[in-house]
Amino acid sequence: xxxxxxxxxxxxxxxxxxxxxxxxxxxxxxxxxxxxxxxxxxxxxxxxxxxxxxxxxxxxxxxxxxxxxxxxxxxxxxxxxxxxxxxxxxxxxxxxxxxxxxxxxxxxxxxxxxxxxxxxxxxxxxxxxxxxxxxxxxxxxxxxxxxxxxxxxxxxxxxxxxxxxxxxxxxxxxxxxxxxxxxxxxxx
Numbered sequence: 001x002x003x004x005x006x007x008x009x010x011x012x013x014x015x016x017x018x019x020x021x022x023x024x025x026x027x028x029x030x031x032x033x034x035x036x037x038x039x040x041x042x043x044x045x046x047x048x049x050x051x052x053x054x055x056x057x058x059x060x061x062x063x064x065x066x067x068x069x070x071x072x073x074x075x076x077x078x079x080x081x082x083x084x085x086x087x088x089x090x091x092x093x094x095x096x097x098x099x100x101x102x103x104x105x106x107x108x109x110x111x112x113x114x115x116x117x118x119x120x121x122x123x124x125x126x127x128x129x130x131x132x133x134x135x136x137x138x139x140x141x142x143x144x145x146x147x148x149x150x151x152x153x154x155x156x157x158x159x160x161x162x163x164x165x166x167x168x169x170x171x172x173x174x175x176x177x178x179x180x181x182x183x184x185x186x187x188x
Contacts, residue, residue: 001131001162003045004038005148006031008054008136008166013143016053019094024057026175027136030166031061033174034134038164039069047075047126050083050098051144052091054136059098073103079122080113123151132162136171 008027016023031054035046046062048055062074076099084095099105108125109118126148127133133152137145155161 001038001041001043003047003130004043004132004134004164005047005126005130005152006055006058006134007049007051007145007148008058009143009145010051010053013141014053019057023171026171026178027054028057028061029174029178030136030171031058031134032065034164034166035061035065035072036069038132038134039065039072044071045073045075045130047077047130049122049126049148050076050078050095052087052095054145056094056098059102063098063101074098074101075104075106076102077105077122077126078107079118080109081107081111083107083113119147123148127151127155127161132164134164134166136166138168141168 011017014023035043046058048058050056059074059076062072066072084092087095108122111118133148135145135149137149149163152161152163156163
């Protein structure tokens with residue numbers, strides 16, 4: 001497995017409105033744990049569509065891991081031009097720092113928003129260009145990741161395509177492990 005697409009919930013879908021929210025720390029730890037396993041198994045590229053939340057947090061994890069695993073690279077491929085122009089200034093700033101550090105940046109349609117087909121095309125492209133989808137998702141709480149997940153499931157029917165799911169339970173276990181190993185964490 002050389003290329004993995006990563007997606008997950010947007011911050012508002014998780015009730016997170018600042019990157020300083022404690023849940024972000026545990027989401028990043030879950031991503032890091034899974035990505036390290038994949039890199040040690042031959043992973044070279046992470047692809048994201050540049051959406052706020054799990055995808056941009058994943059980018060930050062990739063940059064951190066690149067110090068230890070220089071083979072790991074990040075590609076940011078957006079569906080439309082300037083897809084971030086209506087974001088809050090804080091999100092724009094973080095996004096632009098990620099773009100500046102990414103190993104590859106492109107826009108699939110090379111045009112501003114014209115219709116939902118542009119996002120469908122990107123989802124198909126991301127699955128077509130990757131060997132697996134790593135998704136933070138809860139089957140009982142639908143949200144934006146379901147669109148890319150559905151494309152991945154269709155790909156699974158016709159070819160060897162892997163879906164790696166990080167669930168809320170997985171993230172809860174990481175939080176509990178950290179609490180057990182560092183009881184003072186919660187009082188800091």
